[in-house]
Amino acid sequence: MKGYLGKLLEVDLDSGELSDTMLDEKIAADFLGGRGYGIKFLLDKNPKKVDPLSPENYLIFMTGPYTGTPGAFNAFYNVTTKSPLTNTCLSSHSGGFWGPWLKKAGYDGIIIEGRSEDPVFLVVDDGAAELKDASDLWGLDVHETTDVIQEDFKGSVATIGPAGENQVRFASIINEKHRAAGRGGAGAVMGSKNLKAIAVKGKQQIPVADSEKLRKSYLKAVRTAWKEPHTTFGQIGTPQALALLNEVGGLPTKNFQTGYFEEAEKITGETLNEKHSIQNVSCYNCPIGCGSINKTDREEPSALETEGPEWETLMSFGSNCMNSNLASILEANDLCDRLGMDTITMGNTIALAMEMYEEGVLTEDDIESPLNWGDSETILKLVKKTAARKGFGNKLAEGSARLADELNYESFTFRDMEPPAYDPRAVKGMALAFATSPRGACHMRAPMYVLEVFKKTLDRLRLTGKEKILKEMQDRFAIMDSMLICKLAARHGECGDWKDLADLLTFTTGLNFTRAKLMEIGERVFDHELEFNEREGVGGPTKPPSRIFEPMPSGPSQGEKVDEEEWEEVIKNYYRLRGREY
Amino acid sequence: MKGYLGKLLEVDLDSGELSDTMLDEKIAADFLGGRGYGIKFLLDKNPKKVDPLSPENYLIFMTGPYTGTPGAFNAFYNVTTKSPLTNTCLSSHSGGFWGPWLKKAGYDGIIIEGRSEDPVFLVVDDGAAELKDASDLWGLDVHETTDVIQEDFKGSVATIGPAGENQVRFASIINEKHRAAGRGGAGAVMGSKNLKAIAVKGKQQIPVADSEKLRKSYLKAVRTAWKEPHTTFGQIGTPQALALLNEVGGLPTKNFQTGYFEEAEKITGETLNEKHSIQNVSCYNCPIGCGSINKTDREEPSALETEGPEWETLMSFGSNCMNSNLASILEANDLCDRLGMDTITMGNTIALAMEMYEEGVLTEDDIESPLNWGDSETILKLVKKTAARKGFGNKLAEGSARLADELNYESFTFRDMEPPAYDPRAVKGMALAFATSPRGACHMRAPMYVLEVFKKTLDRLRLTGKEKILKEMQDRFAIMDSMLICKLAARHGECGDWKDLADLLTFTTGLNFTRAKLMEIGERVFDHELEFNEREGVGGPTKPPSRIFEPMPSGPSQGEKVDEEEWEEVIKNYYRLRGREY
Structure with a gap:
């Protein structure tokens, strides 16, 4: 090696x-x-x-x-x-x-x-x-x-x-x-x-064992990444997911109260692309260019040109705050980029605060202003205050779990992390992905939604039976994060499979990587993360937000919920696969 | 069809x-x-x-x-x-x-x-x-x-x-x-x-007969475009040519007086990349990204972030004006982009004016200031004045040929067009390319320098015997400009050959394009351009600048010149291949 x-x-x-x-x-x-x-x-x-x-x-x-x-x-x-x-x-x-x-x-x-x-x-x-x-x-x-x-x-x-x-x-x-x-x-x-x-x-050469084979492997990936219509992902990027999620009733809305946003049309990837995108941008050597330069209109409060938002941000600052003002989402995204904050946690924490305000748990005095659903102006003010830790921003800066805990309210978090853009009741594999991710609710550790919503090879409404698929995916994505390869592109390409990943590593290093060896490594990486969490006193199963056990109140997934007993059983099965009894 | x-x-x-x-x-x-x-x-x-x-x-x-x-x-x-x-x-x-x-x-x-x-x-x-x-x-x-x-x-x-x-x-x-x-x-x-x-x-689909085959053909191209070191072209882009041209004594310097610039090191692609490039940029769907975002330093007259310059611009505003102030070239390039002017003609016309000033043909009164070799501040002023057609800028706005003609001076132009970055005495195929291009001196109609300087499959110092190669290349590049494909990338890839171009067109249109058919079309396109020029009274052989018949005064190609009789013969041969006797 x-x-x-x-x-x-x-x-x-x-x-x-x-x-x-x-x-x-x-x-x-x-x-x-x-x-x-x-x-x-x-x-x-x-x-x-x-x-x-x-x-x-x-x-x-x-x-x-x-x-x-x-x-x-x-x-x-x-x-x-x-x-x-x-x-x-x-x-x-x-x-x-x-x-x-x-x-x-x-x-x-x-x-x-x-x-x-x-x-x-x-x-x-x-x-x-x-x-x-x-x-x-x-x-x-x-x-x-x-x-x-x-x-x-x-x-x-x-x-x-x-x-x-x-x-x-x-x-x-x-x-x-x-x-x-x-x-x-x-x-x-x-x-x-x-x-x-x-x-x-710098100008150093990056060592590669067999660059010709590496390139061939690459080409295989690009071929699929460009499937007809070959430019959809390149043109609209990740925001193309939003309309689809809303269609199945899985778009987090109103602080995860429901999975359907009536005004979704105003904030879809298609709308973003049509109304705001002026150009695509690429990472280093990428033929897809899923990034987008977006621009707001003159009549909008602050005309700006920015990169993004990605689709998770359209959810966190959009549907989850009941905010259909797309320009304000662009601005919130741009502010988070400039101030250096995670858009998912920021938007979702404000959504939580909106709910707590509606419930009377937070008052106008606490927040220093009213905080109604969809109030985009106040959202932007709170983003700035959060970065500066000024006033109520100092509370928001602690994230959802701490904000809620302090007032004995329940946040919608898994392992203190705010989930990305999938309602766990409508896309049940994601409930499992959120709960078992070592870093807290996450779509990048095991994107079960690809199988449940995009490819529809899994029934999105079932929970039981997904344990093995979840574990396999987690281990595979641990490899992708370790070698490192872009998971978005790999998924759209053909190089997201064990064999392809093994090939890429073999051609890179000159060592013989096999599917079996990688499966072992992927599991090892994940296992060490679990071990770290256990050592730190934050390991084991996490208590999911109780809302996932209540029926979804509206939309195409109305009535859907996670069954509590089934949940316990599946989680137990899952950890057994990881060699753990909690 | x-x-x-x-x-x-x-x-x-x-x-x-x-x-x-x-x-x-x-x-x-x-x-x-x-x-x-x-x-x-x-x-x-x-x-x-x-x-x-x-x-x-x-x-x-x-x-x-x-x-x-x-x-x-x-x-x-x-x-x-x-x-x-x-x-x-x-x-x-x-x-x-x-x-x-x-x-x-x-x-x-x-x-x-x-x-x-x-x-x-x-x-x-x-x-x-x-x-x-x-x-x-x-x-x-x-x-x-x-x-x-x-x-x-x-x-x-x-x-x-x-x-x-x-x-x-x-x-x-x-x-x-x-x-x-x-x-x-x-x-x-x-x-x-x-x-x-x-x-x-818009959102219209672009019709394609066989997108799978098209993609495969594409992949073949990318493979070569990424040859080790796979990122050179992507990283440095077109400016990578400058050092090489100076090395062979073919870098236009001092209004094409010589082909070697003592201070070239300060304006090479490598220097540009090292001192100024902060990121690459790609065209639509391109995996190479030969474009570069460049930034000047704080201490430089005007700090700016811009795209480019490409390598021809490093010549026209750089060596050809004896200007080694790289930041000023970035600024001249940026000004030309903002004001909307061709950087090659602009830089070369200023270089001509510098020479005419040195020769006393233009005076300080004409120019409204001194105009010495390498005076980057005055260059920038003149660029602005040209776009506005103010003062001496109004003369520059007419281009080299008219500026010189008015004062009975000789410009270094072919068919009234200023040549790009190849000294015709050091890279003789380019002398032919300049003289026979229907739009005037041009590197995009037949880049003979690729064979003469990059691949070295042709002796760059010979003139005779290149007629057929020139014609074939011109016809092939007429196809590239008509279908349209990026000639830079095609050349770095494998899709610059007749067969590959024919395949791409076949897969695109569903019609049967062959090498023979394309050769016919390429010739036809070029022929119609010649016909247009003839009709407009600007056809036939053009008189090259007399400087190409004088020995190069310095550098690795010192002593090199084009022989006048040989020139006449070769030009005659060339036009005979095009079925023309002038």
Whole structure:
């Protein structure tokens, strides 16, 4: 496994010391890279039950062996740390250019420990790394920070915004101004370390064992990714899912009260594309270009040009807040990108606050204004306040679970994480995916909805019988996060299967990867995440929000609910598959 | 040939009438689309010897059958008209999104005649076309115009800048703010018609006979385009050529006085990439992304973020003006994009003026300032003055040939067009390519330099014996411009050969295209261009600049020159191959 084994940059922010170390051969063999390498390192090195916002919490940026090679869909990097939102292990990834550029800068990953006395940022310039004074950057938003750093160094910049500095528990790390390692608060961890940004650039060759075979494998993937109508995904991107989810009654609406939004038409991917998209954008070397540059109209409150929103954001700031003002969703998305916050948690936490306000649990005094369903102006104000931790924003900055707990209300979270855009009653495999994801409610650990809603090979209304499929998918996606490959594109292409993933790794490394070997590694990665959570006291089955056991009040999935006994049984079965009895 | 035959939009600016018409089946069969369809139409419909800036000159925007299909490298559109710079036929093309988006808007092309009384712009919105008042847009630059139109209509915008309005003879048409149909003054023709912009968007399916086979053919192309190091072209883009050309002494320097620039290192593609590039950008569906977002430093006169420059611009504003201030080239490039002018002609015309100033042919009074070699500040001032036709800018706005003619000086032009970045003495096939291109000195009609400098399969210092290769290449590239396919990518891929091009067209149209048939069509397209020029009184052999017959004074190609007698012979041979005795 020597050929592709690169260097890691170790950054001790306490001392300001930087050092190079080789990737651990054994860990790379057992965990690949990315999310796998990260969790193994975290489990080995993070002190037990450490406060995620303390200097002792490691922050690990990793690429994978596959990153930046002449294969397809390999523009990602992964961040691993202990989450300040959920106290679980956290892996979060992002596309764009930063991952491949880090590798070209000469490093497979960067491991950060400690806390700098004063704000610093890290520059990795073609093999040479340096910590620099960031006192002039502190307080700047993501766009400003990127611009200022790039005045002197034309690298790819991953940075936090004010939200990360203020340790908002769901602060994100943003590269290329709009690409986010979004969920779970890695940006807050970065902020707690007084590390503002990491800029990378270089000209190193990325080692590959058999680039010709890698390319062929790639081509197979592109072929399917471009199936007729070949441009749908490229043109509309992830937001194409919204209309479909609403159609089956699975679009989270009104803080997950129901799965159908009457005004969905106004916020679908098709509407977004028609009314706002002026161009597509691509990650490094991607032939699909699912990103979209969107622009609002002159008559809209603030005319802006931004990248995104992705579809989860259309849900969180849209249907889940009963907000059909599409321009305001674009603006909320842009604000979150600039301030450095996860759009899913931000939107859903505001949706929760709206419900608590309607229920009288929160008052106008608490919120410093009324907070009615669909009030887009107040949404935008609260986003800004949250990043600054001002007034009620200081409560929102803690995320849904803490906001609700304080007032003895129940949040709609799994393992303290707000779910993405699938109502668990209408798409029951997603209920399981949310509950069993090690980082809390997540669509990136096992997108069961692909089988349940897109391909319809699974009955979306059944719960029982999905345990094995769920586990297989989780393990496979753990591989995708570890090698790293874009899961969206891989799913649309043909390279999302075990055999294809094994081939890609074989061609990359020159080692013989098989389906069986990868299944073992995928399971190992996931298993270590469970072990980490257990060690931290947040392992085992999580209590789902009670709302999933109540019948859906409206829409095409009206009456649907999860049966509580069945739930217990399925969860038990699932963990048994993972060799665990809780 | 029915399946892929789409509609044309005919726009009569005199009456303001819009009408739909089907593509002419016979013309499509004989000329494909794009450049081929354009020249056939121009020859049939343009009044003889019409003033290019009069209402009678047609302006023809065309896509090709291949545009926007699931094939590779098909983001281009072509503009055909009679050139106000050269009085020859003009074809000029541009990538980005506009071409495929026009097709999705329901049209294969737009044919414009007449002149509007007041400024207008055209919107093609998913099958519905409308002329709109552009009085508020007139005077705005390309960026401003794009922004204002997109406030109300989120389409791809192709527009002219002030240079086009002021009928600068090398004004360009710019889409996506930075992609130019650059050479020969199509922007001036558009300006003469009081047509400011064309914005397009739509959701129509692009018909394809066999998309699966098309995709396979595509994949073959990508494979080669990504040869190791697979990212060179994607990373550095066209500017990667500069260092290589300087190395062989073929980099135009000091108004084509020599082929070697001492300070080339400061303006190479590698330097540009290292010092300024922060990200790559792609055309519609392109997996290469040879475009680059470049940014200047804080300490540079005006900090800016722009797309490009391409490599020809590094020559015209760089070595050819003896200017090694890279940031100033970025700024000149950005200015040309905003004001809507061809960077090659602009830079080279300033280089000519520098020489004329040094020679005392132009004085400080004429120019309104000194104009010394390498004076980047004055270059930038002159670019602005040219677009506005202010002071000496009004002379520059006429291009090199007219500027020199007026003072009995000799410009370095072929058929009144300034050459791109190859010194004809060091890369002799390019001397032939320049002289025989129907639109004047051009690297896009027959890039002989690929064989002479990149692949080195031809001796770059020989002239004799290249006639057939030149003709074959010209005919093949006429096909690429007519179907349309990106010539840069096709050359880097494998789809630049007759057989591959024929396959792509067969899979697209369902008709049986063969190598022989395409060779016939390519020759026909080229032949019609020659015929058009002959009719307009600008046909036959052109007198090359006398400098090519003088020995190169310095650099690796020192002493090299074109032999005059040999030249006459080769040119005669070449035209004989085209069935012409002049």
